[in-house]
Amino acid sequence: MPNPALPMSRRSFLATGTAAVTLLHPFSARAQAGQAHLRIMETTDLHVHVFPYDYYADKPVDTVGLARTAAHIADIRAEATNSLLLDNGDFLQGNPMGDYIAYERGMKEGDMHPVITAMNAVGFDASTLGNHEFNYGLDFLLKSLDGADFPIVSANIARSEGSDPTKDATLIKPYVILDREVTDGAGETHPIRIGVIGFVPPQIMQWDARHLQGNVTTRDIVPTAAAYVPQMREEGADIIIALSHSGIGAAEPTDLLENASTALGTVDGIDAILTGHSHLVFPSPDYEGFAGVDLDKSTVHGTPAVMGGFWGSHLGVIDLMLERDGSEWRVVTHAVETRPISKRNEDRSVTALVESDRQVIDAAQDIHEATLEYIRRPVGKTAAPLYSYFALVADDPSVQIVSQAQEWYVAEMLKGTAYEGLPILSAAAPFKAGGRGGPEYYTDVPAGDVAIKNVADLYLYPNTVRAVKVTGAQVKDWLERSAGMFNQVEPGKADQVLLNPEFPSYNFDVIDGVTYQIDLSQPSKFGPKGEPLNAEAHRIVNLAYQGKPVTDDMEFVIATNNYRASGGGNFPGAGGDTIILEAPDTNRDVIVRYIVEQGTIDPKADANWSFKPLGGTSVLFDTGPAAEAYADKVQGLTIERAGDGEGGFARFRIDL
Ligand code: MN
Ligand code: MG
Numbered sequence: 001m002p003n004p005a006l007p008m009s010r011r012s013f014l015a016t017g018t019a020a021v022t023l024l025h026p027f028s029a030r031a032q033a034g035q036a037h038l039r040i041m042e043t044t045d046l047h048v049h050v051f052p053y054d055y056y057a058d059k060p061v062d063t064v065g066l067a068r069t070a071a072h073i074a075d076i077r078a079e080a081t082n083s084l085l086l087d088n089g090d091f092l093q094g095n096p097m098g099d100y101i102a103y104e105r106g107m108k109e110g111d112m113h114p115v116i117t118a119m120n121a122v123g124f125d126a127s128t129l130g131n132h133e134f135n136y137g138l139d140f141l142l143k144s145l146d147g148a149d150f151p152i153v154s155a156n157i158a159r160s161e162g163s164d165p166t167k168d169a170t171l172i173k174p175y176v177i178l179d180r181e182v183t184d185g186a187g188e189t190h191p192i193r194i195g196v197i198g199f200v201p202p203q204i205m206q207w208d209a210r211h212l213q214g215n216v217t218t219r220d221i222v223p224t225a226a227a228y229v230p231q232m233r234e235e236g237a238d239i240i241i242a243l244s245h246s247g248i249g250a251a252e253p254t255d256l257l258e259n260a261s262t263a264l265g266t267v268d269g270i271d272a273i274l275t276g277h278s279h280l281v282f283p284s285p286d287y288e289g290f291a292g293v294d295l296d297k298s299t300v301h302g303t304p305a306v307m308g309g310f311w312g313s314h315l316g317v318i319d320l321m322l323e324r325d326g327s328e329w330r331v332v333t334h335a336v337e338t339r340p341i342s343k344r345n346e347d348r349s350v351t352a353l354v355e356s357d358r359q360v361i362d363a364a365q366d367i368h369e370a371t372l373e374y375i376r377r378p379v380g381k382t383a384a385p386l387y388s389y390f391a392l393v394a395d396d397p398s399v400q401i402v403s404q405a406q407e408w409y410v411a412e413m414l415k416g417t418a419y420e421g422l423p424i425l426s427a428a429a430p431f432k433a434g435g436r437g438g439p440e441y442y443t444d445v446p447a448g449d450v451a452i453k454n455v456a457d458l459y460l461y462p463n464t465v466r467a468v469k470v471t472g473a474q475v476k477d478w479l480e481r482s483a484g485m486f487n488q489v490e491p492g493k494a495d496q497v498l499l500n501p502e503f504p505s506y507n508f509d510v511i512d513g514v515t516y517q518i519d520l521s522q523p524s525k526f527g528p529k530g531e532p533l534n535a536e537a538h539r540i541v542n543l544a545y546q547g548k549p550v551t552d553d554m555e556f557v558i559a560t561n562n563y564r565a566s567g568g569g570n571f572p573g574a575g576g577d578t579i580i581l582e583a584p585d586t587n588r589d590v591i592v593r594y595i596v597e598q599g600t601i602d603p604k605a606d607a608n609w610s611f612k613p614l615g616g617t618s619v620l621f622d623t624g625p626a627a628e629a630y631a632d633k634v635q636g637l638t639i640e641r642a643g644d645g646e647g648g649f650a651r652f653r654i655d656l
Pocket of ligand 2: 395396400512605606607608609
């Protein structure tokens with residue numbers, strides 16, 4: 001405990017102005033003699049976010065950073081009699097600072113990883129491993145952990161398995177028992193033994209197969225916990241805290257359960273569960289109605305639980321009131337809260353709620369500066385310019401690169417699974433394509449060097465990769481849904497308006513890996529929100545895979561993102577029930593990795609889709625004025641300037 005001698009503040013922790021406060025029994029009352037108030041603080045899913053900085057946008061932000069979370073930690077330490085700070089994993093990967101260390105500077109024997117340096121500066125009592133700790137390989141991971149001043153535990157990853165989990169040769173320590181002292185309500189100190197055990201989703205064997213297969217194995221979280229907890233009690237743990245790098249999911253354990261934190265509540269002997277992995281906040285309305293979850297009490301199967309957001313966005317806090325029972329401690333009551341570092345105002349602006357902790361900033365300042373240099377420096381080259389000015393009217397290089405990276409990644413992920421060998425298609429939409437964003441709101445990366453910060457221009461949202469398994473009929477309807485982007489045109493008529501302004505460009509999925517044409521003379525099968533409009537209509541014609549017509553019963557995998565795969569935009573074949581891969585990586589990270597590994601990318605649009613020719617028909621299309629420079633390079637389209645559109649847009653005429 002950092003401050004065992006401090007008296008408990010009169011102010012207590014009711015007067016903190018928190019976002020989500022759950023007070024089962026108010027701790028405003030002092031602990032009695034023989035009772036001790038223990039505050040357990042959690043950070044989770046830091047993903048190398050030490051500085052309050054968005055390296056993709058190359059600008060400071062108030063929404064992320066351990067430097068900010070550390071201010072809450074300092075406050076709690078100042079006011080609490082007894083406190084403990086734990087991290088729940090996913091600290092080593094997930095922003096350009098992490099990539100800089102992994103891809104550029106490296107981790108040699110004795111090197112410090114900046115997130116570990118920062119965590120040492122804050123002073124953690126223990127941590128566990130998240131799934132992303134394995135992204136750069138075991139050697140990188142173990143060298144990084146070497147620098148930690150605090151124990152790091154994980155119970156369900158083994159070098160070799162024994163007859164039960166407790167007999168495994170685990171990769172790192174499965175648990176620790178921290179010998180601490182707590183001060184009770186009468187000001188007396190007592191020894192306490194706090195057991196801390198950690199868990200990772202067993203899916204790391206699939207997600208990081210190339211690093212892990214043949215080197216380690218994983219076990220399911222709940223049975224591993226059930227095996228170890230009695231042993232920890234046996235060794236004298238008074239209380240046990242589970243660091244569960246796993247979300248709040250199904251109430252009961254099942255094989256290979258990824259989000260096992262609710263089910264973990266069924267294991268006897270665990271006093272508090274720190275959760276994460278889902279990048280959400282618990283308690284919060286996101287978990288309304290979840291089986292096994294009591295949101296008012298912030299418990300899973302009666303065990304106190306918390307999830308402190310991600311990237312340092314919140315500090316999770318579980319307060320336990322402990323009572324001495326003979327020579328042992330037991331939990332008599334609890335409270336849970338999460339303290340945000342920023343708040344979003346009604347006008348969407350953000351207000352910081354805390355200032356950066358100077359010590360944390362200082363600890364990583366040099367690597368922060370090296371990272372800035374790294375994101376502004378080329379990491380690869382593109383042979384073709386990447387722009388989205390014509391992404392809604394022709395196959396387009398800025399969409400093509402996203403598709404290629406997704407396809408590359410999904411093919412790797414499906415190796416060795418039942419889906420290996422199925423044709424992999426890739427769906428991507430132009431996110432920045434004018435519209436309400438205005439005439440400058442386009443992706444525009446010139447040919448030549450590509451810097452990390454350009455990748456944000458190519459992929460705007462922090463989505464994660466998904467793959468779905470669909471039929472040929474669903475591929476066709478997916479494209480019919482996309483083709484709702486366009487107004488129906490009358491053949492033989494000149495200068496008709498092409499785009500439906502109610503249709504956002506992010507719902508215009510282009511599917512790579514098949515070839516097709518869009519017949520604009522036909523009505524759209526679906527409306528702007530995906531609602532069925534004309535059941536019999538079809539605009540998609542000549543749909544082919546490797547030159548052969550796509551039939552309804554063919555099977556395909558489509559690489560896409562979590563938004564689309566789980567029903568975003570209401571696409572046929574993408575209602576959440578067709579998902580075969582929930583990848584842990586963001587599409588943006590996948591694009592960075594693709595560029596770094598390829599060195600030079602050549603994302604020339606392959607013109608796999610076009611409008612069906614309609615002789616004597618023309619349409620008008622508005623795009624950014626900077627499009628002029630590329631108008632003669634558009635594939636499979638006759639296009640000319642046709643004056644100015646409204647609001648600063650340039651107008652073009654397309655002869656169909
Ligand atoms: Mn994470
Ligand atoms: Mg293409």
